[in-house]
Amino acid sequence: MKKFLNEAVDFVDEMLDGIYLAHPQLTFVNDDKRCMVVARRRSGKVGIATGGGSGHLPLFLGYVGEGMLDGAAVGGVFQSPSAEQMNEVTKAIDQGAGVLYVYGNYSGDLINFDMAAELSDLDGIAVRQVVGNDDVASSVVGEEHKRRGVAGIVFVFKAAGAAAAEGLPLDEVTRIADKARARTRTMGVALSSCVVPEIGHATFSIGEDEMEIGMGIHGEPGISRQPLAKADKVVDEMMGRIFAEQPLGQGDEVAVLVNGLGGTAKEELYILFRRVSQLLTERGARVKHVWIGEYATSMEMAGASISILHLDEELDRLIGAPADTPFFSHRNA
Amino acid sequence: MDAMSSSDLGALFGAWRTTFAEQRDYLISLDGKVGDSDLGITMAKAFAAAADAVAAVTAIAPISKILITAGAAMAKAAPSTMGTLTATGFMRGGKALEGAGALGVREAALFWRAYGNGIAERGKAKVGDKTILDVIDPIARTLEGTAEAGGRLANALAAAAVAAEEALESTKSMLAQHGKAAAFQEKSVGHQDAGATVGVLMIQTMRDFAISRSDAVRSQADDQAAFGSETSGGSLS
Numbered sequence: 159m160k161k162f163l164n165e166a167v168d169f170v171d172e173m174l175d176g177i178y179l180a181h182p183q184l185t186f187v188n189d190d191k192r193c194m195v196v197a198r199r200r201s202g203k204v205g206i207a208t209g210g211g212s213g214h215l216p217l218f219l220g221y222v223g224e225g226m227l228d229g230a231a232v233g234g235v236f237q238s239p240s241a242e243q244m245n246e247v248t249k250a251i252d253q254g255a256g257v258l259y260v261y262g263n264y265s266g267d268l269i270n271f272d273m274a275a276e277l278s279d280l281d282g283i284a285v286r287q288v289v290g291n292d293d294v295a296s297s298v299v300g301e302e303h304k305r306r307g308v309a310g311i312v313f314v315f316k317a318a319g320a321a322a323a324e325g326l327p328l329d330e331v332t333r334i335a336d337k338a339r340a341r342t343r344t345m346g347v348a349l350s351s352c353v354v355p356e357i358g359h360a361t362f363s364i365g366e367d368e369m370e371i372g373m374g375i376h377g378e379p380g381i382s383r384q385p386l387a388k389a390d391k392v393v394d395e396m397m398g399r400i401f402a403e404q405p406l407g408q409g410d411e412v413a414v415l416v417n418g419l420g421g422t423a424k425e426e427l428y429i430l431f432r433r434v435s436q437l438l439t440e441r442g443a444r445v446k447h448v449w450i451g452e453y454a455t456s457m458e459m460a461g462a463s464i465s466i467l468h469l470d471e472e473l474d475r476l477i478g479a480p481a482d483t484p485f486f487s488h489r490n491a
Numbered sequence: 492m493d494a495m496s497s498s499d500l501g502a503l504f505g506a507w508r509t510t511f512a513e514q515r516d517y518l519i520s521l522d523g524k525v526g527d528s529d530l531g532i533t534m535a536k537a538f539a540a541a542a543d544a545v546a547a548v549t550a551i552a553p554i555s556k557i558l559i560t561a562g563a564a565m566a567k568a569a570p571s572t573m574g575t576l577t578a579t580g581f582m583r584g585g586k587a588l589e590g591a592g593a594l595g596v597r598e599a600a601l602f603w604r605a606y607g608n609g610i611a612e613r614g615k616a617k618v619g620d621k622t623i624l625d626v627i628d629p630i631a632r633t634l635e636g637t638a639e640a641g642g643r644l645a646n647a648l649a650a651a652a653v654a655a656e657e658a659l660e661s662t663k664s665m666l667a668q669h670g671k672a673a674a675f676q677e678k679s680v681g682h683q684d685a686g687a688t689v690g691v692l693m694i695q696t697m698r699d700f701a702i703s704r705s706d707a708v709r710s711q712a713d714d715q716a717a718f719g720s721e722t723s724g725g726s727l728s
Contacts, residue, residue: 240570265615266572272613273566273575276582280563 159353159360159458166355170212170234177219181484184222188246192239194219195229195250204322204331205229205251206258208315209244210267211236213354214375216485217454218261221312223483226319227260235354235457236376238266244274248283256284256328260314260335262307263291286332290314292344292465294399295372295381308375309417309454310342310465312486313477320479338473343403345396346463348373349386350421352456371395375419375456389426393433396464401441404468408442413477415465416448420455422462427451430462447477453486493644494595495701498550500557503700508542510696511535522685525672530685533574540568541581554594558585558602572670573686576610576623583609596647599697600634603651607631614669621665621672621679626690629654645705648698655691662687 164172174191178184185197199205208218209231219230229247231239248257259275261267268289275285290307297304318335326334348370351360361377364370369392372380387395406412416431418424427450438445446469454463467473481488495503511518511534518531544564545557552560562581565574587605591598607627611617618628633654637647660683667679670686 241575242567242570268615269572269575269613270570273579276579277563277566280559 159358161353161355163355166358169355170232173212173215174232177484184219184484187250188243190243190246192232193229193243193246193250194222194232195247196222196224199228199251199253201253202255203228203253203325204255204258204328205248205253206260206315206318206322206331207231207244207247207251208260208311209233209239209247209271210262210264211238211376213352213457214454216452217309217311220485221315221319221483223481223486225323225479225481225488226315226483226486228257228322233266235356238264238270241270241273241277244271245277245281248274248278248285249281252278252283256286258318258322258328258331258335259285259287260311260318261287261289262311263289263303263305264307284328286328288314288318288332288335288339290339290342292339292342293372293374294343294345294403296374296378299403306374306378308344308346308465309415309463310344310467311339312415312449312453313342313413313465313467314338316479316481316488317473317476319481320476323479324476334472334476337470338467338476341404341468341470341473342465343400344463344465345371345399346373346375346380346419346461347371347392347396348377348380348419348456348459348461350458350460352377352420352459354457369461373459373461375454375459377456377459389429390433393430393437393464397434397437400464400466401437404466406438406441406443406466406468410441410443411446411469411474412438412443413447413467413469413473414438414445414449415453415463415467416450417454417463417465418452419459419461419463420452421458421460424451427462430464434464446474494593494598495644495704496593497552497554497557499700499704500554500594501545501550503697504538504542504545504561506696506700507538507693510692511538514692518685518688521683521688524682524685525667525675525679529571530573530689533569533571534577534689537565537569537574537577540564553589554591554598555585555588558582558588561585572614573689576614577689579609579613580606580627594644596634596642596644597638599644599647599651600631600638603627603631603634616669619665620668621662621684621687622669623684623686623690625662625665625684626655626658626687626694629658630690630694643705645698645701648694648701652691652694652698655694659683659687659691 213235228251233239290311291305292310293306317338515531522530541561565578584602662684
């Protein structure tokens with residue numbers, strides 16, 4: 159696999175150098191580039207932090223900015239950052255109103271964020287946690303707590319970020335984040351593998367004419383490997399699994415995120431959305447917000463995911479609120 | 492020795508530091524069989540940082556605070572999974588001893604129980620998963636039993652160490668459920684668990700420390716008897 163690299167070991171830090179040079183609204187604390195925070199902090203606001211491995215841009219650090227997150231701890235490619243880095247971010251973003259952690263359901267992140275919360279508690283900072291688990295493919299109904307957090311976590315960032323920007327207190331921001339989490343479902347499909355720079359070759363092999371339904375964003379195996387079907391049929395299968403859990407019907411309103419995994423053209427994502435929209439309309443559900451593009455990638459993996467957030471009045475308002483980060487911007491319609 | 496005081500804890504952490512520095516290469520080789528070989532490095536770093544941090548807090552600090560300080564230092568120095576879990580154990584063990592003036596058998600039981608619960612909760616593991624919990628649980632159970640019967644600390648720790656050693660032996664037949672070893676489940680059979688080995692080294696060191704302190708106290712008492720100290724000698728005559 160061809161990549162633009164100097165030395166593979168410098169992949170993450172040189173990526174971060176580039177981001178700080180391009181976006182002066184972001185800075186870092188504790189002399190550690192991997193502890194990213196917004197340069198200007200608003201006093202009295204609940205802080206929101208995330209974190210996780212590199213290799214998923216714009217997830218996670220790409221959502222640090224106005225109306226979304228206040229900080230992110232950045233790990234190596236597909237590796238969790240440390241509890242110490244998360245604790246440093248926490249101390250930097252706490253404005254006396256406490257800090258909410260929103261991150262994905264992966265063992266390294268769970269252990270380290272949980273420890274960071276304990277360390278922050280010793281420092282007298284109130285911390286709450288919401289763990290994204292939107293990936294329908296990664297465990298069955300009834301075992302949702304085992305599910306991975308994937309692209310749908312962007313809805314949780316958006317809703318929680320808007321709630322914090324409105325000045326709501328920590329417990330309210332946490333309640334809203336948890337509601338957005340509980341009402342989001344994602345299904346993904348992979349057409350090719352990712353390549354971790356320091357490893358240098360494909361994480362898994364998949365035939366030219368095959369697809370893997372439910373592939374994880376680090377190359378975790380999915381639900382089934384099948385011959386690559388036509389786009390509408392692929393969406394029908396993915397949406398079928400989402401509708402099985404979200405029986406959306408007449409009068410329901412949703413936000414839709416069609417996400418490219420890094421190696422798929424935006425044109426193809428719009429072909430997928432076309433079918434998603436048809437299926438929702440057939441059921442009488444209405445698409446209130448839509449994002450199509452790359453929001454949570456897996457290096458250069460070809461593939462896509464579809465996330466559906468079942469809105470209510472409160473989530474509709476917060477998802478539609480303005481936000482402005484280097485990788486995500488949204489204005490009032 | 493019936494109980495350790497705050498000032499004994501500094502020396503105990505020093506003993507743990509020595510143990511994990513000496514056993515570094517042994518743990519690396521154990522972990523290397525099915526894991527990623529960093530356990531010896533992680534534990535040596537974690538206990539060295541804890542010993543430094545404990546040495547820096549005052550000897551009359553509450554036991555609870557000393558243990559929490561040790562845990563926080565470990566979390567910072569050794570952020571790998573096992574480092575974070577060990578740090579969690581010390582922080583939770585410290586919280587469980589809030590208000591305790593000394594570490595006797597009852598407090599040791601509380602410490603090890605909270606240590607295990609913290610690791611189980613954070614690591615989402617349970618007894619039988621081939622982890623350090625498989626030795627922590629028998630340590631805590633043995634100490635809880637002795638605490639009810641009212642035994643001496645050195646004896647209680649010695650019994651707990653025996654229980655831990657037996658439990659370590661039985662991890663050989665278990666299938667790994669966590670960490671990199673879980674990817675080699677079948678291959679993990681026949682090997683004692685590296686994390687559980689850490690638990691055994693901890694309790695053995697704690698036992699040796701308590702026994703050496705008891706011996707020191709006893710020889711001091713013997714000295715006093717031999718030279719006929721004024722207070723006791725006088726009252727006996």
